[in-house]
Amino acid sequence: MQMMGTVLDHFRSSAWYYLTAVLAACARIGVFRTYFNQYLRRPLRRLLPFLDPFVTIDIAAKPEDYSFSYQGKVKSSDAYAEVLAYLSAVCSRDARELRAEGAVEGHTFVLSLREGQVVTDDFKGATISWSAVAEEKTTWRASGRCCRLTFHERHRRLVVDEYLPHVRRAGQEVMFGNRPRRLYSNKKELSYHSRRDEVWSYIDFDHPTTFDTLAMDPAKKQMIKDDLDDFTYSRDYYRRIGKAWKRGYLLHGPPGTGKSTMIAAMANYLKYDIYDIELTTLESNSDLRKLFIETTGKSIIVIEDIDCSLDLTGSRATMLPPLPAFDDAAEAGYDKSRGKRHNILTLSGLLNFIDGLWSAHSGERIIVFTTNHLDKLDPALIRRGRMDMHIEMSYCGFEAFKTLANNYLEVEAHPLFGAVEELLGDVKMTPADVAECLMPSKRSARDADACLTRLIDQLKERKAAEEDKESKTAEEDDVKDTAKEEDKWETEKVPSKSKSKKEKSEACQVVTNGAHSGASGVSVSASTDHYLS
Numbered sequence: 001m002q003m004m005g006t007v008l009d010h011f012r013s014s015a016w017y018y019l020t021a022v023l024a025a026c027a028r029i030g031v032f033r034t035y036f037n038q039y040l041r042r043p044l045r046r047l048l049p050f051l052d053p054f055v056t057i058d059i060a061a062k063p064e065d066y067s068f069s070y071q072g073k074v075k076s077s078d079a080y081a082e083v084l085a086y087l088s089a090v091c092s093r094d095a096r097e098l099r100a101e102g103a104v105e106g107h108t109f110v111l112s113l114r115e116g117q118v119v120t121d122d123f124k125g126a127t128i129s130w131s132a133v134a135e136e137k138t139t140w141r142a143s144g145r146c147c148r149l150t151f152h153e154r155h156r157r158l159v160v161d162e163y164l165p166h167v168r169r170a171g172q173e174v175m176f177g178n179r180p181r182r183l184y185s186n187k188k189e190l191s192y193h194s195r196r197d198e199v200w201s202y203i204d205f206d207h208p209t210t211f212d213t214l215a216m217d218p219a220k221k222q223m224i225k226d227d228l229d230d231f232t233y234s235r236d237y238y239r240r241i242g243k244a245w246k247r248g249y250l251l252h253g254p255p256g257t258g259k260s261t262m263i264a265a266m267a268n269y270l271k272y273d274i275y276d277i278e279l280t281t282l283e284s285n286s287d288l289r290k291l292f293i294e295t296t297g298k299s300i301i302v303i304e305d306i307d308c309s310l311d312l313t314g315s316r317a318t319m320l321p322p323l324p325a326f327d328d329a330a331e332a333g334y335d336k337s338r339g340k341r342h343n344i345l346t347l348s349g350l351l352n353f354i355d356g357l358w359s360a361h362s363g364e365r366i367i368v369f370t371t372n373h374l375d376k377l378d379p380a381l382i383r384r385g386r387m388d389m390h391i392e393m394s395y396c397g398f399e400a401f402k403t404l405a406n407n408y409l410e411v412e413a414h415p416l417f418g419a420v421e422e423l424l425g426d427v428k429m430t431p432a433d434v435a436e437c438l439m440p441s442k443r444s445a446r447d448a449d450a451c452l453t454r455l456i457d458q459l460k461e462r463k464a465a466e467e468d469k470e471s472k473t474a475e476e477d478d479v480k481d482t483a484k485e486e487d488k489w490e491t492e493k494v495p496s497k498s499k500s501k502k503e504k505s506e507a508c509q510v511v512t513n514g515a516h517s518g519a520s521g522v523s524v525s526a527s528t529d530h531y532l533s
């Protein structure tokens with residue numbers, strides 16, 4: 001028992017000893033920390049770049065910050081996905097241990113680094129290392145993956161000002177290129193708070209037309225391609241001259257000359273999405289603005305048949321009719337129950353959409369209008385600067401025909417081409433009609449002779465019809481000319497100066513009276529004769 005007491009005493013005293021020692025050490029650490037923070041931290045920080053000159057930036061998978069989109073809805077940052085897309089090419093080239101994930105959209109894989117792997121990227125003489133790291137867990141966020149870039153302190157400005165924006169832009173392009181193109185059309189019901197997917201619906205755009213299959217004069221086609229190329233590579237130029245990065249094309253020409261086909265060729269050439277706006281479904285200028293805000297960069301915004309969409313021919317001031325009287329309200333499109341007027345989309349609203357302040361929103365855009373009747377449009381709508389390029393889609397010429405023959409019959413030359421060339425010089429036929437003739441009736445019978453003969457027959461028929469029409473018109477003109485000549489001759493015989501007004505009116509009276517007395521046409525001329533005699 002005494003022994004037991006001695007052991008306990010010993011234990012107590014040593015516990016006390018150790019506790020005192022730990023407390024003393026903690027106190028020393030606390031004192032050290034205080035001294036370190038007060039006197040050493042700053043000088044050491046200044047010394048750090050000499051010891052470790054590398055800077056690191058983490059781009060996390062889970063965005064820490066959220067930005068607010070136009071309608072005040074939270075929109076997450078895409079930076080991590082963009083970096084992964086950018087690095088995918090570098091990784092597939094250099095890394096040995098990779099991970100592959102399906103791209104958010106489309107059918108491709110995005111390759112990224114496995115944890116601990118490093119790849120390097122060169123940019124304007126700077127070497128930047130990328131590594132995949134597990135992000136540290138914090139009190140408010142679970143751990144996630146992040147991409148860490150490391151670079152020398154002396155490249156700090158280059159990386160922050162140029163490299164990172166370059167990574168984002170290139171990443172966006174990779175992401176955009178990985179998915180199929182889209183054809184968007186506007187929904188009918190738009191509310192003020194509609195989100196992007198509530199104002200636009202889309203389908204994958206898989207139109208096979210390219211500039212190679214588009215039938216038109218080769219020089220004109222090349223000019224359009226060059227213009228599109230210039231536009232896409234001119235981001236800095238547009239910025240420098242202070243112009244929104246957009247270009248307007250007006251396609252005009254008779255039905256079936258390939259205006260819609262041209263839009264498809266443009267979209268495939270540039271790899272842009274198409275936003276097809278049906279103006280007649282919109283109620284007001286703000287609807288148009290809402291649609292426009294929800295479009296993305298790298299897109300073609302199309303308004304087809306602009307002359308038919310709305311009455312856009314009036315002056316800007318008179319486009320908006322005054323509010324109708326109450327009884328006429330329904331007829332004039334005034335919805336009494338909702339207290340608002342329909343179809344008050346105005347020309348000035350449309351002009352604003354094309355080149356107002358909103359037009360500069362997010363990236364490059366092409367705006368295309370099509371019309372069958374150029375003369376019906378307000379000059380303000382189609383002036384240069386708004387519609388930068390006016391492209392006339394015209395009837396099929398021989399060069400355009402050769403493209404169609406190559407498309408449909410896979411022939412580049414044929415003995416019947418000579419006859420077609422001659423006839424196309426005389427007859428106006430749209431590419432759509434030519435294409436129809438070249439389309440074999442049976443898929444198995446892709447017989448160039450038969451198709452070309454059918455085309456020649458059609459052209460001959462049209463030529464005969466046109467000649468017939470022309471000769472009829474000429475005959476009618478002759479009759480009209482003769483009638484005019486006779487009238488003129490009759491009028492010249494009237495001694496107009498010899499009679500005073502009063503006499504003339506009396507004469508008219510006579511004529512009128514005379515006319516009353518008999519059959520009108522004959523009587524008039526008879527009366528005139530009477531008057532003349």
Ligand SMILES: Nc1ncnc2c1ncn2[C@@H]1O[C@H](COP(=O)(O)OP(=O)(O)OP(=O)(O)O)[C@@H](O)[C@H]1O
Nearest residue numbers: 213214215254255256257258259260261431432435
């Ligand atoms: N220039 C062309 N090149 C190739 N195919 C063409 C061309 N023009 C017309 N076609 C053919 O004719 C069809 C109709 O052409 P498209 O719809 O492009 O004409 P459009 O000018 O838009 O007519 P509309 O004024 O009636 O809208 C197309 O599907 C295409 O097959």
Ligand SMILES: [Mg+2]
Nearest residue numbers: 259260261304
């Ligand atoms: Mg069309």
